[in-house]
Amino acid sequence: MNAIETRKMTKSYGKARGIIDLDLVVSQGEIFGFIGPNGAGKSTTIKTLLNFIHPTMGSAEILGMDVVKDTVRIKKEIGYIPSEVSYYDDMTAKQLLDYSAGFYGKDCTARRKQLCELLGVEVGRKIEDLSLGNRKKVAIVQALQHSPAVIILDEPTSGLDPLVQARFFEIIREENQRGATVFFSSHILNEVQRICHRVGIIREGRLVQVDAVETLRASQYKKVKLQSSLPEGIGLINLPGVQEQANHGRFTEFLFGGDIKELLQAISSMTVEDIWIEDPSLEEIFMHYYERGEGK
Amino acid sequence: MRIFSRELKRNLKAFLVWTISMSLFIAMIIAFYPSIADNAVDYAKMLDQLPKAMLSAFNLDTLSLADPLGFYGTEAYVLVLLFASVYAVQLGAGILSKEEDERTIEFLLSKPISRGQIVWEKIWSVFFYLTLFNIVVSGITYVGLEIVKREAYNVATLSYLFLGAYVVQLVFAALGLLISVFVTKAKSILPLSIGIVLSSYITSVMAKMSARVEFFKYLTPFSYADAGEIINTGAPQAGYMVLSLALILAAVLGTFYFYERKDITA
Numbered sequence: 001m002n003a004i005e006t007r008k009m010t011k012s013y014g015k016a017r018g019i020i021d022l023d024l025v026v027s028q029g030e031i032f033g034f035i036g037p038n039g040a041g042k043s044t045t046i047k048t049l050l051n052f053i054h055p056t057m058g059s060a061e062i063l064g065m066d067v068v069k070d071t072v073r074i075k076k077e078i079g080y081i082p083s084e085v086s087y088y089d090d091m092t093a094k095q096l097l098d099y100s101a102g103f104y105g106k107d108c109t110a111r112r113k114q115l116c117e118l119l120g121v122e123v124g125r126k127i128e129d130l131s132l133g134n135r136k137k138v139a140i141v142q143a144l145q146h147s148p149a150v151i152i153l154d155e156p157t158s159g160l161d162p163l164v165q166a167r168f169f170e171i172i173r174e175e176n177q178r179g180a181t182v183f184f185s186s187h188i189l190n191e192v193q194r195i196c197h198r199v200g201i202i203r204e205g206r207l208v209q210v211d212a213v214e215t216l217r218a219s220q221y222k223k224v225k226l227q228s229s230l231p232e233g234i235g236l237i238n239l240p241g242v243q244e245q246a247n248h249g250r251f252t253e254f255l256f257g258g259d260i261k262e263l264l265q266a267i268s269s270m271t272v273e274d275i276w277i278e279d280p281s282l283e284e285i286f287m288h289y290y291e292r293g294e295g296k
Numbered sequence: 297m298r299i300f301s302r303e304l305k306r307n308l309k310a311f312l313v314w315t316i317s318m319s320l321f322i323a324m325i326i327a328f329y330p331s332i333a334d335n336a337v338d339y340a341k342m343l344d345q346l347p348k349a350m351l352s353a354f355n356l357d358t359l360s361l362a363d364p365l366g367f368y369g370t371e372a373y374v375l376v377l378l379f380a381s382v383y384a385v386q387l388g389a390g391i392l393s394k395e396e397d398e399r400t401i402e403f404l405l406s407k408p409i410s411r412g413q414i415v416w417e418k419i420w421s422v423f424f425y426l427t428l429f430n431i432v433v434s435g436i437t438y439v440g441l442e443i444v445k446r447e448a449y450n451v452a453t454l455s456y457l458f459l460g461a462y463v464v465q466l467v468f469a470a471l472g473l474l475i476s477v478f479v480t481k482a483k484s485i486l487p488l489s490i491g492i493v494l495s496s497y498i499t500s501v502m503a504k505m506s507a508r509v510e511f512f513k514y515l516t517p518f519s520y521a522d523a524g525e526i527i528n529t530g531a532p533q534a535g536y537m538v539l540s541l542a543l544i545l546a547a548v549l550g551t552f553y554f555y556e557r558k559d560i561t562a
Contacts, residue, residue: 052405053559075408082406086399090306102298103407142403 001064003028003150003181004049008058011044018044020205021058026183028063031176033196033213034185041205042185043083046154049183050080062150076104079148083155085135089128093121093138100142108145115141118167132159140168144175151175151182157191169195190279221255226267227274228252239266255280299404299414303391303421311425314383318376318429319436325372326440329364332371333446336362349505355524364441364449369457369523376433377461377521378497384426384465385489388472389479391418392555396480401560411556419548422469430465434458453530460521460532463540467517468493470547477554514539 004026011018019041026032036042047053049060051071060067062074087096101108116123119137127135136159143151151172157165172195176182186192192199193213200210221243227250228234234252237245241258250273256263267275332339339361343351351357354374359366392415395401404414438454472489479488500518502509513519520536 047561050406052402053561054557072408072410075406078406080402080406082402084399087403088306088398088400099298099302100403100407103409143406 001028002026002061003030004032004060004062004183006045006049006058006060009045009048009055009060010057011048011053012056017041017205018056019048019202022202022205022207024200024207024210026181028181029176029179030197031172031182031184031195033192033199034183034202035187035189035192035199036202037187040202042187042202043154044205045202046080046152046183046185049152050075050078077149079143079146079151081136081139081143081151081153081156083158085132085139087127087135087138089126092124092126093130094123096127096138097123097142097145101145104146106146108147111147112141112145115144115171118171119164133161133164136160137164140171144171147175147178147180149180151180153182153184153186155186156184157186157188165191221257221280222260223276223278223280224254224256224263225276225278226252226270226272229271229273234270234272237266239263297417299409299417300421300424303418304424307387307391307421307425310383310387311429314379315429315432318379318383318433321379322372322376322433322437323440325375326368326437326444328371329367329441329444330446332367333362336360353501353505355522358524358528363447364445365453365457365527368437368441368454369527372437373457373461373523374497374518376437377464377518378493380429380433380461380465381468381493381496381517382490383429385468385472385492386486387422387425388469389476389485389489390472390482391422391476392473392551393476393480393485394482396560397482397485405560412552415552415555419473419551422473423466426465426469427462430458430462434462450530453527456526456531457521457523460526463532463537464517464521467520467540467543467547468496470544470551473551474547474554477551477558517543 002025004024006022006024009022009024010020012020017039022041022045024045034042034045044053048055049062049067051067051074054068063077065074067074091099097108097112101112115121119140121134121137121141122130125134127138130138136156140156153172157168160168169191172182172184182195184192184196196213198210199213201208226234231250233247233250235247237252237254239258239262241256241263243255243257245252245254343356346356348357355370359369361367361370395404405411434455437458438451441449441454471492475488475492476485479485496516497518499512499516500522503512503516503519504522517540520540521532526532
């Protein structure tokens with residue numbers, strides 16, 4: 001039995017793109033990254049899995065249960081963190097957590113206390129007085145306090161400062177070690193690479209590629225930009241892995257897919273004044289996969 | 297029960313505001329009764345000057361201002377029913393749509409509870425508050441009339457007036473509920489609520505003023521509880537009551553049906 005399995009799952013909204021023939025398998029116990037640009041269909045997929053919306057065609061199962069017919073049973077096993085947190089303004093964080101816990105019919109107090117301490121949630125405060133980041137923390141506690149078997153995250157880190165983000169990833173790893181399956185949707189490649197075992201890439205409503213995260217990393221390019229101390233620039237770099245080099249005066253830009261050590265050695269002997277090494281944007285990586293997909 | 301009690305808490309303030317202001321309003325109108333009853337003959341003369349159709353629209357052709365029931369039926373009942381209907385339609389229309397308007401529905405739907413159960417508990421909270429509202433408002437009216445009455449009146453008939461008003465409010469609440477499955481923006485709900493109640497009222501007045509459009513009376517819940525008819529016949533018409541119950545049932549079942557199948561993308 002898989003944690004999540006979709007079969008030709010399709011959701012169309014009139015003419016607007018939703019998701020098309022999505023075949024996705026997430027095994028139990030893995031952290032699965034679901035990545036794509038905004039509007040690619042990530043949220044649509046999650047909303048269909050949670051039965052907020054109904055699939056137009058195809059079907060999906062969570063823990064072997066049908067997402068439409070068995071949605072109530074499924075939700076007993078799920079923790080969901082939405083991308084935008086909206087809670088009842090008149091409640092305090094504690095009241096919301098109590099309200100949430102009440103639906104599961106189990107005692108969540110011990111785990112809640114742990115989570116609140118780890119994240120620094122002030123439970124006594126009214127939700128409407130909380131900042132975006134603090135609301136998100138409440139959402140995390142709300143989703144995890146009942147120790148769900150499947151955790152569904154939709155852009156969970158937006159609004160969290162880096163320190164809390166790190167702590168959040170720590171918590172997710174622990175949940176995973178406890179046995180929870182994690183479905184992690186994001187448009188930030190970096191954070192998906194940080195904790196996921198496998199990654200599925202969605203683009204324009206279709207699943208383009210599913211890879212182990214190492215594969216993605218190995219095939220990943222860096223964007224390098226150099227500034228020369230000489231007005232005539234650096235000139236052509238002759239190193240395996242350098243692609244699409246472009247020179248503009250002092251500046252040289254290229255994509256690098258080779259061994260980073262070799263690159264650093266090569267750069268150290270150049271007339272370099274300044275250097276930028278960045279991950280390419282997600283869209284650039286998608287183009288890469290997209291072209292590869294077309295070429296097959 | 298969790299959502300039911302949550303809704304009771306959430307709608308308490310509106311309930312108190314509506315109940316208290318309606319009670320004060322009714323008490324104020326009833327306080328005018330003694331002076332109007334004392335000058336009933338003069339008022340009757342004055343009313344005779346008005347066009348027949350207008351008198352019939354406000355039941356002043358068949359009811360007497362001197363009689364406690366006639367006074368209540370003509371001076372208070374329609375206004376109370378108008379306001380109470382706005383409360384009812386708003387309460388019904390807000391109970392589901394509020395979750396979508398405030399985007400809290402994603403939270404609720406991610407919990408192990410079915411949509412049917414959500415609708416069910418929310419409907420009960422509407423029913424609870426509307427019933428309590430009617431008990432309090434009717435109680436105040438009864439006590440007020442007992443204090444100021446100059447002559448005896450039929451209490452059974454008065455309770456039929458109360459019953460008629462209650463049923464009309466239930467119809468409006470059920471309609472509000474059904475509409476709110478499709479219209480979820482809070483800023484559209486209030487004008488829509490008032491629009492529905494006012495147009496229903498105007499339709500009922502037209503039905504009474506002109507024989508040609510008399511059939512309009514079946515289209516508007518206001519005709520189902522007409523003070524003139526209830527006071528003159530001593531009871532609400534069974535046909536209207538059956539029609540009301542059928543409307544309520546249809547709207548509630550429709551709400552369950554469409555809410556279950558709806559895509560919720562808040």
